[in-house]
Amino acid sequence: xxxxxxxxxxxxxxxxxxxxxxxxxxxxxxxxxxxxxxxxxxxxxxxxxxxxxxxxxxxxxxxxxxxxxxxxxxxxxxxxxxxxxxxxxxxxxxxxxxxxxxxxxxxxxxxxxxxxxxxxxxxxxxxxxxxxxxxxxxxxxxxxxxxxxxxxxxxxxxxxxxxxxxxxxxxxxxxxxxxxxxxxxxxxxxxxxxxxxxxxxxxxxxxxxxxxxxxxxxxxxxxxxxxxxxxxxxxxxxxxxxxxxxxxxxxxxxxxxxxxxxxxxxxxxxxxxxxxxxxxxxxxxxxxxxxxxxxxxxxxxxxxxxxxxxxxxxxxxxxxxxxxxxxxxxxxxx
Numbered sequence: 291x292x293x294x295x296x297x298x299x300x301x302x303x304x305x306x307x308x309x310x311x312x313x314x315x316x317x318x319x320x321x322x323x324x325x326x327x328x329x330x331x332x333x334x335x336x337x338x339x340x341x342x343x344x345x346x347x348x349x350x351x352x353x354x355x356x357x358x359x360x361x362x363x364x365x366x367x368x369x370x371x372x373x374x375x376x377x378x379x380x381x382x383x384x385x386x387x388x389x390x391x392x393x394x395x396x397x398x399x400x401x402x403x404x405x406x407x408x409x410x411x412x413x414x415x416x417x418x419x420x421x422x423x424x425x426x427x428x429x430x431x432x433x434x435x436x437x438x439x440x441x442x443x444x445x446x447x448x449x450x451x452x453x454x455x456x457x458x459x460x461x462x463x464x465x466x467x468x469x470x471x472x473x474x475x476x477x478x479x480x481x482x483x484x485x486x487x488x489x490x491x492x493x494x495x496x497x498x499x500x501x502x503x504x505x506x507x508x509x510x511x512x513x514x515x516x517x518x519x520x521x522x523x524x525x526x527x528x529x530x531x532x533x534x535x536x537x538x539x540x541x542x543x544x545x546x547x548x549x550x551x552x553x554x555x556x557x558x559x560x561x562x563x564x565x566x567x568x569x570x571x572x573x574x575x576x577x578x579x580x581x582x583x584x585x586x587x588x589x590x591x592x593x594x595x596x597x598x599x600x601x602x603x604x605x606x607x608x609x610x611x612x613x614x615x616x617x618x619x620x621x622x623x624x
Contacts, residue, residue, distance in 0.1 A: 390457030592616035
């Protein structure tokens with residue numbers, strides 16, 4: 291990106307969120323893993339950027355980009371009219387978070403405008419693929435300027451994001467081969483969400499497993515897509531770790547030995563057996579496909595945490611986490 295300041299907002303520079311990412315594909319990978327929902331809640335904070343989607347008040351997916359993954363990262367400073375020297379009272383003058391909602395299809399379309407697979411062809415949310423392009427033109431404004439033409443496939447495309455403290459004027463600036471594109475993406479008031487992270491943390495973690503994602507991919511490939519639920523059995527005794535599901539094509543059951551060649555880490559204090567809706571588990575497969583390792587945790591009340599580690603390059607990693615509530619026993623029986 292050139293040294294020109296592309297901010298079009300009238301908001302002073304020190305009051306605007308700014309983040310510079312050297313490769314836009316880092317963000318695209320995370321957003322594609324959340325594309326099973328139409329909108330995501332975006333949370334900007336001093337620790338970084340995260341996107342959250344919720345499904346049926348029973349599951350959440352969270353994608354993280356820590357601030358150290360950005361080349362530049364500036365959180366806004368909001369002066370107070372009541373203070374002579376706002377810098378002496380940072381806790382009163384600086385917002386803790388900037389929170390807003392954004393259309394995932396629109397955002398990915400903007401981020402991939404220089405090339406790469408279109409978001410429409412990879413979304414599983416249904417509907418006419420052309421409708422997402424209509425949504426793009428209606429929900430964002432973009433313009434390109436510069437000279438020459440090129441594809442973002444040849445070199446990493448840098449991304450510059452800016453946003454006002456109230457969540458408005460969310461702008462993206464991308465550049466490749468002297469072509470600069472500036473997009474202003476519409477933002478919305480975020481929907482109220484359950485605090486599933488607190489629900490998970492409030493109870494004792496009973497089991498924790500870390501494994502290579504390839505092993506889990508193999509297990510899910512055996513599960514019939516007509517299955518309504520997946521059962522998860524973890525125990526300090528054999529069979530240790532079992533995944534099972536049943537569908538129209540029959541039943542599938544996979545046992546994992548307590549072996550360091552398969553499970554890199556295995557901690558289990560009590561035997562647990564919970565079932566989860568397959569429709570809530572299935573969206574995890576996109577994150578699983580992009581990950582190298584998977585952490586599976588279950589707490590006392592059966593809330594499942596699946597955290598996927600994604601390698602961005604030779605030294606940087608990030609995570610996508612899914613939190614899923616278990617089926618009630620009577621619902622599981624049905």
